[in-house]
Amino acid sequence: MKPAPVAYRRPESLDEALADLAELGDRARPLAGGQSLVPLLALRLAQPEVLVGLERVAELRGADLDGDRLEIRAMTREAELERSAALPPLLGAALGHVGHFQIRSRGTVGGSLAHMDPAAEWPALALLLDATLTVASARRGRRRLPAASFILGPLTTALEPDELLEAVTMARPDGRFGFAEVERRSGDFALVGAGCHRGRVVVFAAGPRPQRLPGVEAFLRDGGAPGPELQRRAHAEIEARDDLHASAAYRRQVGARLVDQVVAAAS
Amino acid sequence: MARLDAGTAARLARGGGRYLADLRVPGCLEAAFVRSPLPHARVGAARFHDGRGLTAADLGLHPLVATGPGLAGAPWIPLGGGRARYVGEPLAVVWAADRYQAEDLVDAAQLELEPLPPDEPLHSQAPTGVLFETTLEGGDVDAALRAADLVLEGRFHCARQTPFPLETRGVLAHPDPGTGVLTVWTSTQIPDLVRAGLARCLGLPEARLRVRVPQVGGGFGVKAHLFAEEVAVAALALRLGQPVRWIEDRQEHLAASAHAHDAVVRLRVGVTREGRILGVDADLTADVGAYSIWPFSASLEPMTAASSLFGAYAVGALRCRTRARSSARCPVGAQRGVGVTVGVHATERMVDRIARRLSIDPLELRRRNAVPACPWTSPIGRALDSGDYPRLLATLAAAAGYDALRAEQHRARAAGRLLGVGLALFNEHSGTGTQDYRRRGIDTIPGWDQSRVRVPADGRIEVATSAADAGQGHADTYRLLAAEVLGVAPERVEVVEGDTDRCPPGTGTFTSRGAVGVLESLVQALRAAAATDLAPGTDIVRRADAEQVYPSGAHLAVVEVDPVGWRPRVLRYVAVEDCGTIIHPEVVAGQVRGGVAMGIGNVLLEEHAYDADGQIQTATLLDYLVPLATDIPEVELHHLTSPSPRTTLGSKGVGEAGTIGAFGAVANAVADAVAPLGAELDTLPYSPQRIFAAVERARAGLPPARPGQ
Numbered sequence A: 001m002k003p004a005p006v007a008y009r010r011p012e013s014l015d016e017a018l019a020d021l022a023e024l025g026d027r028a029r030p031l032a033g034g035q036s037l038v039p040l041l042a043l044r045l046a047q048p049e050v051l052v053g054l055e056r057v058a059e060l061r062g063a064d065l066d067g068d069r070l071e072i073r074a075m076t077r078e079a080e081l082e083r084s085a086a087l088p089p090l091l092g093a094a095l096g097h098v099g100h101f102q103i104r105s106r107g108t109v110g111g112s113l114a115h116m117d118p119a120a121e122w123p124a125l126a127l128l129l130d131a132t133l134t135v136a137s138a139r140r141g142r143r144r145l146p147a148a149s150f151i152l153g154p155l156t157t158a159l160e161p162d163e164l165l166e167a168v169t170m171a172r173p174d175g176r177f178g179f180a181e182v183e184r185r186s187g188d189f190a191l192v193g194a195g196c197h198r199g200r201v202v203v204f205a206a207g208p209r210p211q212r213l214p215g216v217e218a219f220l221r222d223g224g225a226p227g228p229e230l231q232r233r234a235h236a237e238i239e240a241r242d243d244l245h246a247s248a249a250y251r252r253q254v255g256a257r258l259v260d261q262v263v264a265a266a267s
Numbered sequence B: 001m002a003r004l005d006a007g008t009a010a011r012l013a014r015g016g017g018r019y020l021a022d023l024r025v026p027g028c029l030e031a032a033f034v035r036s037p038l039p040h041a042r043v044g045a046a047r048f049h050d051g052r053g054l055t056a057a058d059l060g061l062h063p064l065v066a067t068g069p070g071l072a073g074a075p076w077i078p079l080g081g082g083r084a085r086y087v088g089e090p091l092a093v094v095w096a097a098d099r100y101q102a103e104d105l106v107d108a109a110q111l112e113l114e115p116l117p118p119d120e121p122l123h124s125q126a127p128t129g130v131l132f133e134t135t136l137e138g139g140d141v142d143a144a145l146r147a148a149d150l151v152l153e154g155r156f157h158c159a160r161q162t163p164f165p166l167e168t169r170g171v172l173a174h175p176d177p178g179t180g181v182l183t184v185w186t187s188t189q190i191p192d193l194v195r196a197g198l199a200r201c202l203g204l205p206e207a208r209l210r211v212r213v214p215q216v217g218g219g220f221g222v223k224a225h226l227f228a229e230e231v232a233v234a235a236l237a238l239r240l241g242q243p244v245r246w247i248e249d250r251q252e253h254l255a256a257s258a259h260a261h262d263a264v265v266r267l268r269v270g271v272t273r274e275g276r277i278l279g280v281d282a283d284l285t286a287d288v289g290a291y292s293i294w295p296f297s298a299s300l301e302p303m304t305a306a307s308s309l310f311g312a313y314a315v316g317a318l319r320c321r322t323r324a325r326s327s328a329r330c331p332v333g334a335q336r337g338v339g340v341t342v343g344v345h346a347t348e349r350m351v352d353r354i355a356r357r358l359s360i361d362p363l364e365l366r367r368r369n370a371v372p373a374c375p376w377t378s379p380i381g382r383a384l385d386s387g388d389y390p391r392l393l394a395t396l397a398a399a400a401g402y403d404a405l406r407a408e409q410h411r412a413r414a415a416g417r418l419l420g421v422g423l424a425l426f427n428e429h430s431g432t433g434t435q436d437y438r439r440r441g442i443d444t445i446p447g448w449d450q451s452r453v454r455v456p457a458d459g460r461i462e463v464a465t466s467a468a469d470a471g472q473g474h475a476d477t478y479r480l481l482a483a484e485v486l487g488v489a490p491e492r493v494e495v496v497e498g499d500t501d502r503c504p505p506g507t508g509t510f511t512s513r514g515a516v517g518v519l520e521s522l523v524q525a526l527r528a529a530a531a532t533d534l535a536p537g538t539d540i541v542r543r544a545d546a547e548q549v550y551p552s553g554a555h556l557a558v559v560e561v562d563p564v565g566w567r568p569r570v571l572r573y574v575a576v577e578d579c580g581t582i583i584h585p586e587v588v589a590g591q592v593r594g595g596v597a598m599g600i601g602n603v604l605l606e607e608h609a610y611d612a613d614g615q616i617q618t619a620t621l622l623d624y625l626v627p628l629a630t631d632i633p634e635v636e637l638h639h640l641t642s643p644s645p646r647t648t649l650g651s652k653g654v655g656e657a658g659t660i661g662a663f664g665a666v667a668n669a670v671a672d673a674v675a676p677l678g679a680e681l682d683t684l685p686y687s688p689q690r691i692f693a694a695v696e697r698a699r700a701g702l703p704p705a706r707p708g709q
Helices: A014-027 A037-042 A078-082 A089-095 A101-106 A109-115 A121-128 A214-221 A228-237 A248-266 B007-013 B078-082 B099-108 B141-147 B191-202 B228-240 B250-256 B300-307 B340-358 B362-369 B389-400 B402-414 B434-439 B474-486 B517-530 B585-604 B657-677 B688-699
Strands: A007-009 A028-031 A050-053 A069-073 A132-137 A141-146 A151-153 A163-171 A177-182 A192-197 A200-204 B029-035 B041-047 B053-055 B090-096 B110-115 B130-138 B150-161 B170-176 B181-186 B209-212 B244-247 B260-271 B277-289 B317-326 B418-427 B449-454 B461-465 B493-496 B539-544 B552-561 B568-578 B635-639
Touching (some): A014 A132, A078 A109, A089 A121, A089 A177, A089 A192, A200 A248, A214 A228, A248 B688, B029 B099, B029 B228, B029 B250, B041 B053, B078 B090, B141 B277, B141 B317, B170 B228, B181 B191, B191 B209, B191 B228, B260 B300, B277 B340, B300 B317, B340 B418, B362 B389, B389 B418, B389 B552, B389 B568, B461 B474, B474 B493, B517 B539, B552 B657, B568 B657
Parallel strands (some): A007 A050, A028 A050, B029 B244, B181 B209, B277 B317, B568 B635
Antiparallel strands (some): A069 A163, A177 A192, A192 A200, B029 B090, B041 B110, B170 B244, B260 B277, B449 B461
């Protein structure tokens, strides 16, 4: 479990980082907090020629949590957000499920979004809160993508090899919400999770990517309430996969029950 | 006895331990292993970058064979000997200046592998794959089942698991060209057996080998085997004339150290309407993986499991047909409690099932069937030396507030909560001696233990034993005992273990030998020394060949299952232990707490899985789940003391009890929690997925699931 030889660059600015990626393309991997990439390197499942460490890129640090629109820059560590008094309760509730405090001390918001583990909280939050992701490259400048276009599948996003995720922005999530997940041990990736806020309903860790449940949302718009009918609709709508820890059938059943819970909590 | 200085534990907790990876030897090379990507293959030509790689044939390694009644005589073959028999099996060793470069060489190595069909036997000695087979029988089982009012059946499966010490395996071999002696530092529980095995694999006299054990960060059974990596690193160091080391990483540990369990127990139990168990007819198959592991052999898991069935109960007749089957998977070896955990899981789940069927309280059913008084000899010849099973149950019921707990459970169920209470009554055999091993047909393990008390010229008192501390705290325990028996200050006593040059040979550290045979030899040596004036030059060696003794216990767990996500949590744990005379209360308490934690992980979380192509699915900690601090409640610990008449001090050992009890108590508590839903649990671990599936099957009116479904 030792990485293969790899070169390491440590750009001092966003322009320098983007220039590195433009030069190296898919021979390079940006390194954010390292909580997913470093284990993959150690297992030699990822063998980039060059790591571009983003540690010193000041433009990628910090979050603005005070206004009506939140901006979290990509290299903001989860623990920094947790310590902020302005953090909306919904984000706080979700962050409590992200690994252990050691992981949150290193892990970054942008790293989690760009890695796109289907069971991770940040992609689910981005979808739930209709976040906008700002993506930059040296050649094409900036583009802004809604979360639904950014998230493509397991470990797959709309990011091109020469692009960096710069920031994620979203309207401040106020008011009632629900966020719940089932994990085998505290801090594990969820077996299945769900969130509800302002009529939007998202299930994650069940299928290949976090999933909005438009049928359930429509049911709620039409005056539907938590209960067996809502669970039945959620059950029918959830895309679920089998893995070592749980079957698709488990994920549909428990996911539907969590949807019921989070809808109840949010209404 | 004086209190243990808290300094040792604090030093270890702060990272002050000095383990194998902390040894500094100038010029030491780092080895890494080319491992099989296929479950079964013939190994052809090998090419290595810069010629830095050697196979079993290059190194001329000899296989070892454990023989004995019931064993097929299939060999254990270091580096496979031209054949790969499981994914992760080491097939060749490479070396470099550091581990990073060594792993680059592993990537660059080219091994021709010709896949062999899955049905091709792994060993020609065992064409049907049965590596061991026997039947234990005592009493007239058929008559007992005929006389029963009711015969209940059950099938229970223990998952494939890994002992998982915090410190992985490791070995450093250091040749001395001057003396021709190869010093092999290794993180092991069995230094003398490692030396014996190494000598045979390498074709060297034992006198050319010195095995030394540094501080060990946990063994739990997995370090009580000889491993291919130890043999290969020793051979490589001899070949290169240079020191070489290998430190196992966690992926290697999970995929290719030694696994445990993976056993299926089928039971038919005859009972009367009043709940008296008359007879047990059992059939037990253990999947022991690719090899008959050395030195314990393929009989270890099935024999231990079979002989522990219904061990704490006064059953008149018992039969168990048992066998070990090979598979192209990591070999199965010892894990804390070995097969006793398998036997106790099946027994205790079955006892609860009988109680439910007869509408008798599980505690009451255990009272009616517990061994009434000791000594007691079971139908299969287990001679319980000591213990008071009715009192264990009474003490547990009082300590846990059993009646109040059941009342609380009643209220919780009425409120829709899934709250379960689980019991376990059990014993285990420990300190296994020469006669016990010969009776079981195992000739690779001596069974006796030794201690030596020596007074060098400087007046220190050196106490050396044939054990090897794996973190249990032998040094503190034995130092305090020596000081007490000899009437000297503890500071004057030095405890030496894990060095084949300085310690008298023996069997090592497992099955609680440190509190039985090793301790017995130490007490004898200390008493003989105390009768002298301890003058410099005093040198006394005593050997003990222990008879098996039977620690016992009764445990209770309270588990709540989340009715939404089916996750079980242990809310409370009460343990009543009878390990005989307690030598060191804090060491005993630590063993029980740690044992229970391990058992909770074994029952709720831990499971190795292989896919249909024989690939291991659980080689990282993302997929092999061990318990975390948040999964373990405070263990409420109570003691009964029935001293063993078979040891001078009356101690019986307590290294495995916590784990064994949890296999009954936690499993029964989870099952009890979901019993109102009609769910039947019989396959470990009792994960959210398995609980969900059992509940769904009950809803659909189907019989319990079988593994694989």
